[in-house]
Protein backbone atom coordinates (compact mmCIF):
# COMPACT_ATOMS: atom_id res chain seq x y z
CA UNK A 1 0.00 0.00 0.00
CA UNK A 2 1.38 3.41 -0.75
CA UNK A 3 0.10 6.84 0.20
CA UNK A 4 -0.53 7.86 3.80
CA UNK A 5 -0.17 10.60 6.33
CA UNK A 6 2.88 12.85 6.49
CA UNK A 7 3.93 10.98 9.61
CA UNK A 8 3.89 7.56 7.96
CA UNK A 9 5.58 8.95 4.84
CA UNK A 10 8.40 10.32 7.03
CA UNK A 11 8.58 6.95 8.69
CA UNK A 12 8.62 5.25 5.27
CA UNK A 13 11.56 7.40 4.20
CA UNK A 14 13.42 6.47 7.38
CA UNK A 15 12.70 2.74 6.92
CA UNK A 16 13.64 2.87 3.23
CA UNK A 17 16.94 4.60 3.94
CA UNK A 18 17.78 2.23 6.76
CA UNK A 19 16.99 -0.90 4.73
CA UNK A 20 18.97 0.43 1.77
CA UNK A 21 22.00 0.82 4.03
CA UNK A 22 21.60 -2.27 6.21
CA UNK A 23 19.67 -5.08 4.48
CA UNK A 24 22.04 -7.96 3.79
CA UNK A 25 22.09 -9.74 0.45
CA UNK A 26 20.29 -13.11 0.09
CA UNK A 27 21.74 -15.63 2.55
CA UNK A 28 20.32 -18.78 0.88
CA UNK A 29 23.63 -19.69 -0.77
CA UNK A 30 25.66 -19.47 2.46
CA UNK A 31 26.51 -22.49 4.65
CA UNK A 32 23.82 -22.99 7.37
CA UNK A 33 25.97 -21.70 10.25
CA UNK A 34 26.74 -18.50 8.34
CA UNK A 35 23.06 -18.06 7.43
CA UNK A 36 22.22 -18.16 11.13
CA UNK A 37 24.95 -15.76 12.22
CA UNK A 38 24.00 -13.35 9.42
CA UNK A 39 20.35 -13.59 10.52
CA UNK A 40 21.30 -12.89 14.16
CA UNK A 41 23.48 -9.99 13.14
CA UNK A 42 20.64 -8.48 11.09
CA UNK A 43 18.02 -9.00 13.83
CA UNK A 44 20.31 -7.29 16.36
CA UNK A 45 20.73 -4.37 13.94
CA UNK A 46 16.94 -4.18 13.44
CA UNK A 47 16.46 -4.02 17.20
CA UNK A 48 19.16 -1.41 17.70
CA UNK A 49 17.60 0.75 14.97
CA UNK A 50 14.13 0.48 16.56
CA UNK A 51 12.57 -1.71 13.86
CA UNK A 52 11.95 -4.86 15.92
CA UNK A 53 8.62 -5.08 17.76
CA UNK A 54 7.39 -1.90 16.07
CA UNK A 55 3.83 -2.22 17.41
CA UNK A 56 4.74 -3.99 20.67
CA UNK A 57 4.25 -1.94 23.85
CA UNK A 58 7.31 0.00 25.01
CA UNK A 59 7.24 -1.68 28.44
CA UNK A 60 7.63 -5.00 26.57
CA UNK A 61 10.76 -3.74 24.82
CA UNK A 62 8.89 -2.75 21.66
CA UNK A 63 8.61 0.61 19.96
CA UNK A 64 5.04 1.39 21.06
CA UNK A 65 4.15 2.57 17.55
CA UNK A 66 1.04 1.77 15.54
CA UNK A 67 -0.01 -0.73 12.90
CA UNK A 68 0.48 1.98 10.27
CA UNK A 69 4.23 1.99 10.97
CA UNK A 70 4.33 -1.80 11.14
CA UNK A 71 2.56 -1.95 7.79
CA UNK A 72 4.96 0.57 6.26
CA UNK A 73 7.91 -1.47 7.45
CA UNK A 74 6.40 -4.69 6.01
CA UNK A 75 5.80 -2.99 2.66
CA UNK A 76 9.34 -1.65 2.41
CA UNK A 77 10.88 -4.91 3.67
CA UNK A 78 9.02 -6.90 0.99
CA UNK A 79 11.51 -5.53 -1.56
CA UNK A 80 14.29 -7.52 0.16
CA UNK A 81 15.03 -11.12 1.07
CA UNK A 82 15.60 -10.46 4.76
CA UNK A 83 16.97 -13.35 6.86
CA UNK A 84 14.26 -13.13 9.52
CA UNK A 85 13.16 -16.79 9.31
CA UNK A 86 14.89 -17.93 12.55
CA UNK A 87 12.80 -15.38 14.49
CA UNK A 88 9.30 -16.07 13.14
CA UNK A 89 8.30 -17.99 16.27
CA UNK A 90 9.84 -15.27 18.49
CA UNK A 91 7.95 -12.48 16.77
CA UNK A 92 4.68 -14.13 15.79
CA UNK A 93 3.97 -16.58 18.59
CA UNK A 94 6.08 -16.84 21.75
CA UNK A 95 6.89 -13.13 22.08
CA UNK A 96 3.29 -11.87 21.85
CA UNK A 97 2.16 -14.63 24.25
CA UNK A 98 4.77 -13.57 26.82
CA UNK A 99 3.63 -9.98 26.35
CA UNK A 100 0.06 -11.09 27.18
CA UNK A 101 0.71 -13.68 29.89
CA UNK A 102 4.31 -13.48 31.11
CA UNK A 103 5.22 -12.48 34.65
CA UNK A 104 7.10 -9.17 34.99
CA UNK A 105 10.29 -11.17 35.59
CA UNK A 106 9.72 -13.37 32.49
CA UNK A 107 9.12 -10.28 30.37
CA UNK A 108 12.19 -8.50 31.72
CA UNK A 109 14.36 -11.58 31.29
CA UNK A 110 13.24 -12.68 27.83
CA UNK A 111 11.49 -10.04 25.73
CA UNK A 112 14.47 -7.81 24.89
CA UNK A 113 16.61 -10.83 23.90
CA UNK A 114 13.73 -12.34 21.96
CA UNK A 115 13.37 -9.10 20.00
CA UNK A 116 17.09 -8.62 19.41
CA UNK A 117 17.52 -12.22 18.26
CA UNK A 118 19.88 -13.06 21.12
CA UNK A 119 17.37 -15.80 22.06
CA UNK A 120 15.63 -18.02 19.52
CA UNK A 121 12.35 -19.61 20.57
CA UNK A 122 10.26 -22.54 19.39
CA UNK A 123 6.74 -23.77 20.05
CA UNK A 124 6.48 -27.25 21.61
CA UNK A 125 2.81 -28.16 21.18
CA UNK A 126 2.32 -30.94 18.58
CA UNK A 127 3.05 -34.58 19.34
CA UNK A 128 2.92 -37.72 17.20
CA UNK A 129 -0.60 -38.40 18.54
CA UNK A 130 -1.78 -34.80 19.07
CA UNK A 131 -1.87 -32.23 16.27
CA UNK A 132 -5.30 -30.86 15.40
CA UNK A 133 -6.50 -32.24 18.71
CA UNK A 134 -3.53 -30.84 20.61
CA UNK A 135 -5.40 -31.05 23.95
CA UNK A 136 -4.86 -34.84 23.74
CA UNK A 137 -1.13 -34.39 24.22
CA UNK A 138 0.75 -36.77 26.48
CA UNK A 139 3.97 -34.95 27.46
CA UNK A 140 3.79 -35.09 31.24
CA UNK A 141 5.05 -32.54 33.75
CA UNK A 142 5.21 -33.74 37.35
CA UNK A 143 5.71 -31.35 40.27
CA UNK A 144 8.42 -31.95 42.85
CA UNK A 145 9.81 -29.72 45.56
CA UNK A 146 12.11 -27.75 43.23
CA UNK A 147 9.90 -27.36 40.20
CA UNK A 148 8.73 -29.71 37.46
CA UNK A 149 10.10 -32.79 35.70
CA UNK A 150 8.98 -33.29 32.09
CA UNK A 151 8.93 -36.40 29.92
CA UNK A 152 7.48 -36.71 26.43
CA UNK A 153 7.98 -36.21 22.72
CA UNK A 154 7.13 -33.26 20.51
CA UNK A 155 7.16 -33.16 16.72
CA UNK A 156 7.16 -30.70 13.80
CA UNK A 157 8.92 -28.18 16.05
CA UNK A 158 9.92 -25.32 13.76
CA UNK A 159 13.37 -23.84 14.44
CA UNK A 160 14.09 -26.14 17.42
CA UNK A 161 17.49 -26.82 15.83
CA UNK A 162 18.47 -23.25 16.73
CA UNK A 163 16.24 -22.65 19.73
CA UNK A 164 17.42 -21.46 23.12
CA UNK A 165 13.94 -21.64 24.69
CA UNK A 166 10.63 -23.28 23.89
CA UNK A 167 7.05 -22.67 24.95
CA UNK A 168 6.06 -26.15 26.06
CA UNK A 169 2.52 -27.41 26.51
CA UNK A 170 2.46 -30.37 28.90
CA UNK A 171 -0.06 -32.32 30.94
CA UNK A 172 0.08 -31.51 34.63
CA UNK A 173 -3.16 -33.19 35.73
CA UNK A 174 -4.42 -36.36 34.01
CA UNK A 175 -7.36 -36.67 36.42
CA UNK A 176 -9.36 -33.83 34.89
CA UNK A 177 -10.77 -33.53 31.31
CA UNK A 178 -8.09 -33.08 28.67
CA UNK A 179 -8.40 -29.30 28.18
CA UNK A 180 -8.30 -28.62 31.94
CA UNK A 181 -5.10 -30.50 32.85
CA UNK A 182 -2.53 -28.62 30.75
CA UNK A 183 0.13 -26.05 31.68
CA UNK A 184 2.43 -23.96 29.49
CA UNK A 185 6.09 -23.71 30.50
CA UNK A 186 9.25 -22.00 29.37
CA UNK A 187 11.75 -24.78 28.71
CA UNK A 188 15.49 -24.20 28.30
CA UNK A 189 16.34 -26.04 25.07
CA UNK A 190 19.94 -26.46 26.26
CA UNK A 191 18.86 -28.20 29.50
CA UNK A 192 19.97 -31.82 30.12
CA UNK A 193 17.41 -34.27 28.69
CA UNK A 194 16.37 -32.17 25.66
CA UNK A 195 17.22 -33.90 22.35
CA UNK A 196 16.47 -32.29 19.00
CA UNK A 197 16.42 -34.34 15.79
CA UNK A 198 15.86 -32.73 12.39
CA UNK A 199 12.99 -33.78 10.09
CA UNK A 200 13.39 -33.23 6.35
CA UNK A 201 10.36 -32.12 4.35
CA UNK A 202 9.81 -32.65 0.63
CA UNK A 203 11.69 -29.46 -0.24
CA UNK A 204 14.83 -31.24 1.00
CA UNK A 205 15.21 -28.79 3.89
CA UNK A 206 14.74 -29.58 7.56
CA UNK A 207 12.77 -26.61 8.90
CA UNK A 208 11.29 -28.60 11.76
CA UNK A 209 12.32 -31.28 14.25
CA UNK A 210 11.40 -33.99 16.69
CA UNK A 211 12.11 -32.97 20.27
CA UNK A 212 12.54 -35.57 23.02
CA UNK A 213 12.18 -34.52 26.65
CA UNK A 214 13.68 -36.99 29.12
CA UNK A 215 13.49 -36.02 32.78
CA UNK A 216 13.92 -32.36 31.87
CA UNK A 217 13.86 -30.12 34.92
CA UNK A 218 11.88 -26.90 34.72
CA UNK A 219 11.93 -24.33 37.55
CA UNK A 220 8.65 -23.45 39.24
CA UNK A 221 8.79 -19.85 38.00
CA UNK A 222 8.83 -20.99 34.36
CA UNK A 223 5.04 -21.43 34.13
CA UNK A 224 3.47 -19.16 31.49
CA UNK A 225 0.09 -18.05 32.82
CA UNK A 226 -1.27 -20.40 35.46
CA UNK A 227 -0.88 -24.06 36.29
CA UNK A 228 -3.88 -25.90 34.77
CA UNK A 229 -4.64 -23.05 32.37
CA UNK A 230 -2.32 -24.16 29.59
CA UNK A 231 -5.23 -24.53 27.17
CA UNK A 232 -6.12 -20.85 27.59
CA UNK A 233 -2.43 -19.95 27.08
CA UNK A 234 -2.35 -22.17 23.97
CA UNK A 235 -5.43 -20.43 22.56
CA UNK A 236 -3.69 -17.09 23.14
CA UNK A 237 -0.59 -18.28 21.27
CA UNK A 238 -2.54 -19.92 18.44
CA UNK A 239 -4.52 -16.69 17.98
CA UNK A 240 -1.25 -14.76 17.53
CA UNK A 241 0.10 -17.51 15.28
CA UNK A 242 -2.87 -17.41 12.90
CA UNK A 243 -2.72 -13.65 12.55
CA UNK A 244 1.04 -13.79 12.05
CA UNK A 245 0.97 -16.59 9.45
CA UNK A 246 -2.11 -15.19 7.71
CA UNK A 247 -0.76 -11.66 7.45
CA UNK A 248 2.78 -12.52 6.30
CA UNK A 249 3.43 -10.72 2.99
CA UNK A 250 5.20 -12.61 0.23
CA UNK A 251 8.78 -11.28 0.22
CA UNK A 252 10.81 -10.56 -2.85
CA UNK A 253 12.34 -14.01 -2.46
CA UNK A 254 8.95 -15.74 -2.66
CA UNK A 255 8.33 -17.32 -6.05
CA UNK A 256 4.60 -17.46 -5.28
CA UNK A 257 3.82 -13.79 -4.69
CA UNK A 258 1.88 -12.01 -7.44
CA UNK A 259 4.91 -10.02 -8.64
CA UNK A 260 7.00 -13.17 -9.03
CA UNK A 261 4.26 -15.02 -10.94
CA UNK A 262 3.79 -11.97 -13.17
CA UNK A 263 7.55 -11.97 -13.78
CA UNK A 264 7.30 -15.62 -14.81
CA UNK A 265 4.48 -14.80 -17.25
CA UNK A 266 6.60 -12.00 -18.71
CA UNK A 267 9.60 -14.26 -19.16
CA UNK A 268 7.34 -16.78 -20.93
CA UNK A 269 5.94 -13.96 -23.12
CA UNK A 270 2.32 -14.89 -22.34
CA UNK A 271 0.96 -11.81 -20.55
CA UNK A 272 -1.47 -11.18 -23.43
CA UNK A 273 -2.91 -14.73 -23.45
CA UNK A 274 -6.47 -14.33 -22.07
CA UNK A 275 -6.42 -17.49 -19.89
CA UNK A 276 -3.16 -16.40 -18.22
CA UNK A 277 -4.33 -12.81 -17.88
CA UNK A 278 -7.48 -14.01 -16.12
CA UNK A 279 -5.48 -16.19 -13.73
CA UNK A 280 -3.04 -13.38 -13.01
CA UNK A 281 -5.88 -10.93 -12.40
CA UNK A 282 -7.47 -13.41 -9.96
CA UNK A 283 -4.17 -13.86 -8.17
CA UNK A 284 -3.66 -10.11 -7.87
CA UNK A 285 -7.23 -9.49 -6.68
CA UNK A 286 -7.00 -12.16 -3.98
CA UNK A 287 -3.54 -11.04 -2.83
CA UNK A 288 -4.72 -7.44 -2.55
CA UNK A 289 -7.96 -8.41 -0.76
CA UNK A 290 -5.97 -10.44 1.71
CA UNK A 291 -3.55 -7.55 2.28
CA UNK A 292 -6.43 -5.19 3.01
CA UNK A 293 -8.19 -7.70 5.26
CA UNK A 294 -4.98 -8.12 7.23
CA UNK A 295 -4.29 -4.38 7.39
CA UNK A 296 -7.76 -3.85 8.82
CA UNK A 297 -7.37 -6.68 11.29
CA UNK A 298 -4.05 -5.25 12.52
CA UNK A 299 -5.64 -1.82 12.95
CA UNK A 300 -8.46 -3.37 14.96
CA UNK A 301 -6.00 -5.26 17.16
CA UNK A 302 -4.14 -2.00 17.77
CA UNK A 303 -7.43 -0.35 18.70
CA UNK A 304 -8.01 -3.05 21.31
CA UNK A 305 -10.36 -5.41 19.39
CA UNK A 306 -8.85 -8.90 19.40
CA UNK A 307 -9.49 -10.67 16.07
CA UNK A 308 -10.71 -13.90 17.70
CA UNK A 309 -11.74 -16.42 15.07
CA UNK A 310 -11.05 -13.96 12.26
CA UNK A 311 -7.38 -14.91 12.61
CA UNK A 312 -8.51 -18.24 11.17
CA UNK A 313 -9.97 -16.42 8.14
CA UNK A 314 -6.57 -14.80 7.48
CA UNK A 315 -4.75 -18.11 8.01
CA UNK A 316 -7.10 -20.06 5.70
CA UNK A 317 -7.15 -17.33 3.04
CA UNK A 318 -3.33 -17.17 3.06
CA UNK A 319 -3.08 -20.94 2.55
CA UNK A 320 -5.68 -20.89 -0.26
CA UNK A 321 -3.84 -18.00 -1.93
CA UNK A 322 -0.64 -20.04 -1.99
CA UNK A 323 -2.50 -22.93 -3.65
CA UNK A 324 -3.86 -20.50 -6.24
CA UNK A 325 -0.34 -19.23 -6.84
CA UNK A 326 1.03 -22.79 -7.19
CA UNK A 327 -1.59 -23.50 -9.87
CA UNK A 328 -0.91 -20.27 -11.75
CA UNK A 329 2.88 -20.66 -11.59
CA UNK A 330 2.67 -24.35 -12.48
CA UNK A 331 0.54 -23.59 -15.57
CA UNK A 332 2.95 -20.89 -16.66
CA UNK A 333 6.16 -22.80 -16.03
CA UNK A 334 4.90 -26.14 -17.41
CA UNK A 335 7.77 -28.65 -17.43
CA UNK A 336 9.99 -25.82 -16.14
CA UNK A 337 8.37 -26.32 -12.73
CA UNK A 338 10.03 -29.73 -12.41
CA UNK A 339 13.20 -29.47 -14.55
CA UNK A 340 15.46 -26.47 -15.11
CA UNK A 341 19.03 -25.69 -16.03
CA UNK A 342 21.50 -25.86 -13.12
CA UNK A 343 22.07 -22.37 -11.76
CA UNK A 344 18.70 -21.06 -13.02
CA UNK A 345 17.67 -19.14 -9.87
CA UNK A 346 14.07 -18.75 -11.04
CA UNK A 347 13.75 -22.54 -11.50
CA UNK A 348 15.26 -23.20 -8.06
CA UNK A 349 13.02 -20.65 -6.35
CA UNK A 350 9.86 -21.90 -8.04
CA UNK A 351 10.52 -25.55 -7.20
CA UNK A 352 11.27 -24.63 -3.60
CA UNK A 353 8.10 -22.53 -3.43
CA UNK A 354 5.91 -25.26 -4.95
CA UNK A 355 7.32 -27.89 -2.60
CA UNK A 356 7.16 -25.73 0.53
CA UNK A 357 3.79 -24.01 0.10
CA UNK A 358 1.46 -26.98 0.78
CA UNK A 359 2.77 -27.04 4.39
CA UNK A 360 0.94 -23.76 4.95
CA UNK A 361 -2.35 -25.71 4.75
CA UNK A 362 -1.18 -27.70 7.81
CA UNK A 363 1.14 -25.53 9.93
CA UNK A 364 -0.63 -23.51 12.64
CA UNK A 365 -3.77 -25.66 12.25
CA UNK A 366 -5.04 -27.32 9.07
CA UNK A 367 -7.45 -25.75 6.60
CA UNK A 368 -10.18 -28.13 7.80
CA UNK A 369 -9.66 -27.03 11.40
CA UNK A 370 -9.74 -23.34 10.38
CA UNK A 371 -12.99 -23.98 8.50
CA UNK A 372 -14.52 -25.59 11.59
CA UNK A 373 -13.47 -22.60 13.73
CA UNK A 374 -14.94 -20.17 11.19
CA UNK A 375 -18.12 -22.25 10.92
CA UNK A 376 -18.66 -22.52 14.64
CA UNK A 377 -17.41 -19.18 15.92
CA UNK A 378 -18.20 -16.77 13.09
CA UNK A 379 -21.06 -18.36 11.17
CA UNK A 380 -22.75 -19.76 14.27
CA UNK A 381 -23.02 -23.32 12.94
CA UNK A 382 -23.54 -26.13 15.46
CA UNK A 383 -20.39 -27.31 17.24
CA UNK A 384 -18.76 -30.59 16.28
CA UNK A 385 -19.76 -33.30 18.76
CA UNK A 386 -16.98 -33.85 21.35
CA UNK A 387 -17.74 -36.94 23.33
CA UNK A 388 -14.47 -36.79 25.28
CA UNK A 389 -14.74 -33.21 26.48
CA UNK A 390 -15.90 -33.97 30.02
CA UNK A 391 -14.09 -37.28 30.54
CA UNK A 392 -10.97 -37.30 32.77
CA UNK A 393 -7.89 -37.58 30.50
CA UNK A 394 -6.74 -40.72 32.36
CA UNK A 395 -9.81 -42.58 31.07
CA UNK A 396 -9.30 -41.65 27.39
CA UNK A 397 -7.66 -43.85 24.77
CA UNK A 398 -5.49 -41.32 22.96
CA UNK A 399 -2.36 -41.01 20.92
CA UNK A 400 0.16 -43.38 19.44
CA UNK A 401 1.61 -44.51 22.74
CA UNK A 402 -0.02 -46.73 25.34
CA UNK A 403 -1.70 -44.22 27.61
CA UNK A 404 -0.03 -45.71 30.69
CA UNK A 405 3.35 -44.68 29.25
CA UNK A 406 2.42 -41.04 29.54
CA UNK A 407 1.42 -41.09 33.18
Ligand SMILES: Cc1cc2nc3c(=O)[nH]c(=O)nc-3n(C[C@H](O)[C@H](O)[C@H](O)COP(=O)(O)OP(=O)(O)OC[C@H]3O[C@@H](n4cnc5c(N)ncnc54)[C@H](O)[C@@H]3O)c2cc1C
Nearest residue numbers: 123124125126131132156157158359362363364365366368
Ligand atom coordinates in the same frame (compact mmCIF):
# COMPACT_ATOMS: atom_id res chain seq x y z
C1 LIG B 1 5.61 -26.53 8.29
C2 LIG B 1 5.03 -26.93 9.62
C3 LIG B 1 5.52 -26.35 10.75
C4 LIG B 1 5.00 -26.72 12.01
N1 LIG B 1 5.54 -26.15 13.12
C5 LIG B 1 5.09 -26.53 14.33
C6 LIG B 1 5.69 -25.99 15.52
O1 LIG B 1 6.62 -25.18 15.47
N2 LIG B 1 5.23 -26.42 16.73
C7 LIG B 1 4.21 -27.31 16.84
O2 LIG B 1 3.82 -27.61 17.96
N3 LIG B 1 3.60 -27.85 15.73
C8 LIG B 1 4.04 -27.48 14.50
N4 LIG B 1 3.47 -28.02 13.36
C9 LIG B 1 2.45 -29.06 13.51
C10 LIG B 1 1.06 -28.59 13.12
O3 LIG B 1 0.51 -27.74 14.09
C11 LIG B 1 0.22 -29.87 12.94
O4 LIG B 1 0.79 -30.59 11.86
C12 LIG B 1 -1.21 -29.56 12.64
O5 LIG B 1 -1.86 -28.99 13.76
C13 LIG B 1 -1.98 -30.83 12.20
O6 LIG B 1 -1.78 -31.88 13.08
P1 LIG B 1 -1.34 -33.32 12.56
O7 LIG B 1 -0.17 -33.12 11.64
O8 LIG B 1 -1.16 -34.19 13.73
O9 LIG B 1 -2.54 -33.81 11.66
P2 LIG B 1 -3.90 -34.48 12.19
O10 LIG B 1 -4.45 -33.65 13.31
O11 LIG B 1 -3.67 -35.92 12.46
O12 LIG B 1 -4.83 -34.29 10.92
C14 LIG B 1 -4.82 -35.21 9.83
C15 LIG B 1 -5.93 -34.78 8.88
O13 LIG B 1 -7.20 -34.89 9.54
C16 LIG B 1 -7.89 -33.64 9.49
N5 LIG B 1 -8.60 -33.41 10.74
C17 LIG B 1 -8.15 -33.63 11.99
N6 LIG B 1 -9.08 -33.29 12.90
C18 LIG B 1 -10.14 -32.82 12.20
C19 LIG B 1 -11.40 -32.29 12.56
N7 LIG B 1 -11.76 -32.17 13.86
N8 LIG B 1 -12.24 -31.90 11.57
C20 LIG B 1 -11.90 -32.01 10.26
N9 LIG B 1 -10.70 -32.52 9.85
C21 LIG B 1 -9.84 -32.90 10.81
C22 LIG B 1 -6.81 -32.59 9.32
O14 LIG B 1 -7.32 -31.43 8.71
C23 LIG B 1 -5.82 -33.32 8.42
O15 LIG B 1 -6.21 -33.23 7.08
C24 LIG B 1 3.96 -27.67 12.10
C25 LIG B 1 3.47 -28.26 10.93
C26 LIG B 1 3.99 -27.90 9.70
C27 LIG B 1 3.45 -28.54 8.46
